[in-house]
Amino acid sequence: MSFTAREVRVARLPRGAVRADDFTIVEAPLPDLAEGEVAVRNSWFSLDPYMRLPLTPRAGLHGAVGVGSVLDGAAVGTVIASRATSLPEGTVVLSQKGWRDGFTARAETLQPLDPDLGPPQWRLGVLGLTGITAWVGVEVTLQPAPGETIFISGGAGAVGLVACQLARRRGARVLASAGSDEKVAWLEREIGVDRAVNYRTADMEGFLREAAPGGLDCYFDNVGGETLSAALRAMRVQGRVGLCGAIAQYGDDNYRAGPSDFFAIIEKGLTVTGFNAGLTGPRGGEILPALSTLLSSGELVWREAVVEGLDAAPSAFASLFDGANTGKMLVRLAG
Amino acid sequence: MSFTAREVRVARLPRGAVRADDFTIVEAPLPDLAEGEVAVRNSWFSLDPYMRLPLTPRAGLHGAVGVGSVLDGAAVGTVIASRATSLPEGTVVLSQKGWRDGFTARAETLQPLDPDLGPPQWRLGVLGLTGITAWVGVEVTLQPAPGETIFISGGAGAVGLVACQLARRRGARVLASAGSDEKVAWLEREIGVDRAVNYRTADMEGFLREAAPGGLDCYFDNVGGETLSAALRAMRVQGRVGLCGAIAQYGDDNYRAGPSDFFAIIEKGLTVTGFNAGLTGPRGGEILPALSTLLSSGELVWREAVVEGLDAAPSAFASLFDGANTGKMLVRLAG
Numbered sequence: 001m002s003f004t005a006r007e008v009r010v011a012r013l014p015r016g017a018v019r020a021d022d023f024t025i026v027e028a029p030l031p032d033l034a035e036g037e038v039a040v041r042n043s044w045f046s047l048d049p050y051m052r053l054p055l056t057p058r059a060g061l062h063g064a065v066g067v068g069s070v071l072d073g074a075a076v077g078t079v080i081a082s083r084a085t086s087l088p089e090g091t092v093v094l095s096q097k098g099w100r101d102g103f104t105a106r107a108e109t110l111q112p113l114d115p116d117l118g119p120p121q122w123r124l125g126v127l128g129l130t131g132i133t134a135w136v137g138v139e140v141t142l143q144p145a146p147g148e149t150i151f152i153s154g155g156a157g158a159v160g161l162v163a164c165q166l167a168r169r170r171g172a173r174v175l176a177s178a179g180s181d182e183k184v185a186w187l188e189r190e191i192g193v194d195r196a197v198n199y200r201t202a203d204m205e206g207f208l209r210e211a212a213p214g215g216l217d218c219y220f221d222n223v224g225g226e227t228l229s230a231a232l233r234a235m236r237v238q239g240r241v242g243l244c245g246a247i248a249q250y251g252d253d254n255y256r257a258g259p260s261d262f263f264a265i266i267e268k269g270l271t272v273t274g275f276n277a278g279l280t281g282p283r284g285g286e287i288l289p290a291l292s293t294l295l296s297s298g299e300l301v302w303r304e305a306v307v308e309g310l311d312a313a314p315s316a317f318a319s320l321f322d323g324a325n326t327g328k329m330l331v332r333l334a335g
Numbered sequence: 336m337s338f339t340a341r342e343v344r345v346a347r348l349p350r351g352a353v354r355a356d357d358f359t360i361v362e363a364p365l366p367d368l369a370e371g372e373v374a375v376r377n378s379w380f381s382l383d384p385y386m387r388l389p390l391t392p393r394a395g396l397h398g399a400v401g402v403g404s405v406l407d408g409a410a411v412g413t414v415i416a417s418r419a420t421s422l423p424e425g426t427v428v429l430s431q432k433g434w435r436d437g438f439t440a441r442a443e444t445l446q447p448l449d450p451d452l453g454p455p456q457w458r459l460g461v462l463g464l465t466g467i468t469a470w471v472g473v474e475v476t477l478q479p480a481p482g483e484t485i486f487i488s489g490g491a492g493a494v495g496l497v498a499c500q501l502a503r504r505r506g507a508r509v510l511a512s513a514g515s516d517e518k519v520a521w522l523e524r525e526i527g528v529d530r531a532v533n534y535r536t537a538d539m540e541g542f543l544r545e546a547a548p549g550g551l552d553c554y555f556d557n558v559g560g561e562t563l564s565a566a567l568r569a570m571r572v573q574g575r576v577g578l579c580g581a582i583a584q585y586g587d588d589n590y591r592a593g594p595s596d597f598f599a600i601i602e603k604g605l606t607v608t609g610f611n612a613g614l615t616g617p618r619g620g621e622i623l624p625a626l627s628t629l630l631s632s633g634e635l636v637w638r639e640a641v642v643e644g645l646d647a648a649p650s651a652f653a654s655l656f657d658g659a660n661t662g663k664m665l666v667r668l669a670g
Contacts, residue, residue, distance in 0.1 A: 238614060243601045258593015266578045266609035273607070274600035279573060 003030040003039055003081075007070045007100035008313050013055050016251045018321055022055075023314035030104050033083045038110070040093060041102045042077035046124040047307075047317050047329040048158075052250040073098040074128060076113065076120045087112060092120050094128075101310050101333050117292050125158055125328035126302045131291045132277040133244060134162035138170070141242040141273045142218045146171030149212045151231055154222030155193060156183035158328035159244060162291075163220050165300050168192045172218070175211050177204070177227060179323030186326065191301060199227060208234035215239065224249045224259070232264040241265075241272040251321060303327030309334065338365040338374055338416075342405045342435035343648050348390050351586045353656055357390075358649035365439050368418045375428060375445070376437045377412035381459040382642075382652050382664040383493075387585040408433040409463060411448065411455045422447060429458050436645055436668050452627050460493055460663035461637045466626045467612040468579060469497035473505070476577040476608045477553045481506030484547045486566055489557030490528060491518035493663035494579060497626075498555050500635050503527045507553070510546050512539070512562060514658030521661065526636060534562060543569035550574065559584045559594070567599040576600075576607040586656060638662030644669065 004027055011024040033039060051073055054065040065071060075098065079091045084107030087093065093110040097103045113120050117127055125131065137159075144150040150167045154160040155176025164187065167174050176187050177199040187193040197207045204227055208216065215236025221228050224246025235241065249255040265272055294300035305325035307316040313331045320329055339362050346359040368374060386408055389400040400406060410433065414426045419442030422428065428445040432438045448455050452462055460466065472494075479485040485502045489495040490511025499522065502509050511522050512534040522528040532542045539562055543551065550571025556563050559581025570576065584590040600607055629635035640660035642651040648666045655664055 245601065246598065254595075256596050256598035258595070258597030260593070261591050262593030262597070263581065263591035264609075265607065266580065266611065269609050269611065269614040271606065271608045272600065274602065274604050276601065276604065279604040 002032070003102060003104075004028065005030055005100050005102035006310055008310060010055065010065055010067050010069050010071065012067055014052075014251070018052060018055075018251070018318040020315040020318050023317075025311060025314075028100075030102065033081060033104060036084050036106055036108075037104050038079045038084050038087050038093075038107050039081040039102065039104045040077040040095060040110070041080045042075045042095075042100065042333050044077075044121040044124055044333065045075035045099055045313075045331050046073050046128075047313065047320055047331060048073065048129070049245055049247040049250060049320060051317070052247075052321070053255075056250075056253060056255060070100055071098045072096055074124050075100075076123055077102070082107075094123050099310075099313055099331075117288070118295060121304065121330055121332075122295075122302070124330060125304065126162060126295065126300070127288050127291055129277040130158040130328055131162055132287050133275070134159045134166060135287045135291065136275045136277065136279070137220050137242045137244050138163050138166040141275050142167075142220060142240050144170050144172035144218045147173070148217035149173045149175065149214075150218035150220060151175040151177075151208065151212070151216050151234070152220040152222070153177045153199075153227045153231070154245075154247065155187050155191075155196060156326045157222055157247075157323075158325075160220070160222050161191065161303060161327055162300070163222075164191050164193050167218075167220070169299070175208070175216075177223075183323075183326055199223075204230040205233060218242070220244065221246070223247050224255075226260075229259040229261040232259060232261045232270070235264065235268055235270055238269045238271070241270055243272060243274040244276070247321060305329045307331050337367070338437055338439075339363065340365055340435050340437035341645055343645060345390065345400055345402050345404050345406065347402055349387075349586070353387060353390075353586070353653040355650040355653050358652075360646060360649075363435075365437065368416060368439060371419050371441055371443075372439050373414045373419050373422050373428075373442050373445070374416040374437065374439045375412040375430060376415045377410045377430075377435065377668050379412075379456040379459055379668065380410035380434055380648075380666050381408050381463075382648065382655055382666060383408065383464070384580060384582040384585060384655060386652070387656070388590075391585075391588060391590060405435055406433045407431055409459045410435075411458055412437070417442075427455050429463075434645075434648055434666075452623070453630060456639065456665055456667075457630075457637070459665060460639065461497060461630065461635070462623050462626055464612040465493045465663055466497055467622050468610070469494045469501060470622045470626065471610045471612065471614070472555050472577045472579050473498050473501040476610050477502075477555060477575050479505050479507035479553045482508070483552035484508045484510065484549075485553035485555060486510040486512075486543065486547070486551050486569070487555040487557070488512045488534075488562045488566070489580075489582065490522050490526075490531060491661045492557055492582075492658075493660075495555070495557050496526065496638060496662055497635070498557075499526050499528050502553075502555070504634070510543070510551075512558075518658075518661055534558075539565040540568060553577070555579060556581070558582050559590075561595075564594040564596040567594060567596045567605070570599065570603055570605055573604045573606070576605055578607060578609045579611070582656060640664045642666050 156178040184196040187196040219231040225248030422442045491513040519531040522531040554566040560583035
């Protein structure tokens with residue numbers, strides 16, 4: 001019994017904006033299974049902004065990825081052949097092997113999924129890194145209090161969408177930015193955001209001055225760049241800033257650089273905390289059940305932007321940086 | 336009875352590095368005293384790095400100062416004529432009227448000094464904004480624990496000197512940077528710093544890697560610039576950074592810009608807090624007595640770099656940015 005997988009490989013490192021032809025799709029025969037290994041056919045994989053980072057000359061935490069490599073990332077799939085008693089055929093598993101429709105791996109590197117927790121692809125989003133990140137930002141890092149004003153950039157993105165609703169549930173007044181008038185309307189009408197703004201057309205500093213005349217108590221940053229500097233200028237004295245990501249900067253070789261108004265942190269005595277899902281600490285185990293309960297009761301709205309087929313992954317990934325998605329961008333593979 | 340004061344005025348806004356001839360010294364006749372006013376002859380005034388900030392085109396919190404103005408700042412002096420019963424002649428007072436040898440003011444804008452608290456010029460340094468700032472950074476913001484490693488840049492400057500000793504008293508391992516081999520030796524031998532480094536000649540990243548192989552738990556930043564970026568790269572995951580000042584950047588019109596490795600804050604989940612003496616909160620009243628006790632018992636070493644006479648102030652201020660001073664730079668006026 002032999003398998004051939006299809007995988008998306010890096011054809012060249014993007015220069016600036018990601019383009020679909022920075023990637024190529026290749027057939028890769030899979031090795032025979034050794035004892036303790038399984039073969040998995042993926043049904044979904046995740047496209048995330050952070051995946052841009054290993055493709056830069058100054059890759060940091062995420063390491064660098066060379067031409068010819070497959071990007072790592074979360075995927076869910078089904079075991080289709082097994083030489084491991086712990087993972088029989090038919091088991092649905094979470095992996096971190098990225099952009100491919102199948103692979104072999106040692107069983108202990110895979111995580112079997114609890115089917116009661118929701119549709120399996122939720123583990124790539126609201127019940128995975130996305131949801132954990134939003135939770136850590138709102139419930140651990142920023143903790144907006146009732147009546148406080150929090151601004152969340154990228155509010156219609158995967159993390160932002162969850163963060164907006166968690167902040168709202170805490171009784172905070174929520175401002176959010178997004179990249180189209182449709183997203184702005186959706187955030188205000190469906191997601192409960194108090195005031196949303198289209199960052200492409202609005203004057204961000206003017207919006208924040210008008211919507212938060214007393215200054216922002218909290219800022220949840222998903223985008224970096226000029227929005228971060230505008231938010232720093234709009235913070236009240238001793239306000240809190242949570243740094244989650246900087247999608248607006250990822251196309252720039254200089255993406256690691258700080259905001260133009262960094263000095264506001266000193267002048268206003270701000271506290272700025274970086275966070276990511278890998279730093280949840282001891283509270284990690286509580287987060288997924290809490291999010292699952294909110295989803296089941298309908299108190300938390302979740303949204304996915306689904307792209308069909310491996311061949312669509314490169315262009316979908318490129319469009320992520322143009323803000324084409326509302327909610328979590330996923331690739332669905334033919335079963 | 337009439338008085339004429341001499342004052343240092345801004346002759347032009349510095350371009351880049353401050354020069355002595357950016358200032359001019361002018362005689363200014365003082366107005367007759369109105370009821371409730373006093374005349375003060377200054378004996379000391381303070382030269383601080385933050386005073387560079389109002390001299391930039393992008394002045395922030397501190398506002399802008401125009402050509403012909405006198406820089407604000409802390410001074411101590413003696414009431415030499417009084418039409419206010421609350422401040423009789425001979426009272427020693429703290430003022431914020433800056434670089435001049437005398438002035439008139441309403442009595443309620445001045446603070447009479449408690450002579451038991453130490454030499455009056457200490458109120459311009461260790462028992463003033465300098466000491467409060469160091470305390471807030473170490474005891475409130477960073478709180479290094481016994482055995483933790485803290486790096487303090489500008490360790491031989493006024494704030495850094497106090498911060499090094501406070502951190503040492505908490506049982507932390509203290510690393511510090513300074514601008515000469517003499518300062519480095521003094522910090523290690525007299526001040527109790529575990530390892531000091533001359534930032535002008537050493538490879539800062541190499542020093543931090545070697546001196547803190549497990550990463551920095553805390554960083555107390557007085558200088559900004561490349562030292563800040565090196566420290567961010569040297570932080571351990573979830574370390575704490577306190578931002579006090581950025582003297583290395585103050586000569587740059589773009590001084591408000593962030594460090595080149597800002598993204599480390601996200602990747603490592605750092606917490607970065609700005610602070611200054613104006614943000615002490617309810618603990619403000621406890622700080623000066625605590626510092627005074629440490630000084631009296633000899634547990635806290637204090638050092639002043641004294642310049643004689645008003646005419647020396649401009650060149651002394653310029654030299655502050657070259658790191659000419661060890662400890663607090665003060666101007667002493669003929670009595």
